[in-house]
Amino acid sequence: MENELYKIRDFLTGVAEAGAARFQKDLDPKSDRLTQRQAFTFFRVRDTQFGGEFTHGEAWVRAMTKAGHLHPVRVGKAANSPIYYSKAELIALRTACDAEEKQIFKGTNL
DSSP, X not given: OHHHHHHHHHHHHHHHHHHXXXXXXXXXXXXXXXXXXXXXXXXHHHHHTTXXXXXXXXXXXXXXXXXXXXXXXXXXXXXXXXXXXXXXXXXXXXXXXXXXXXXXXXXXXX
């Protein structure tokens, strides 16, 4: 039971973080933009902050983009124009992937 409570608390913390990021995006859209390089390293601190394993790096971002879960935007028309990712979208997707991995909604119709 204690492990289940931890999973739920962790999920709710992620949801709150995603909501705060979305609110910040609404207040200041430029603060939400991360370059591709920043997106690749965005979770390094978060994943390892409490002794966790770094699993949401470049390969994860590329896989989620290829699967259509992330929607990067190229600013400019040139091939070398910067590609930006939404910080709010990255956080929300990470929370959803973590909930699926930990089977937060196991046995529900969600």
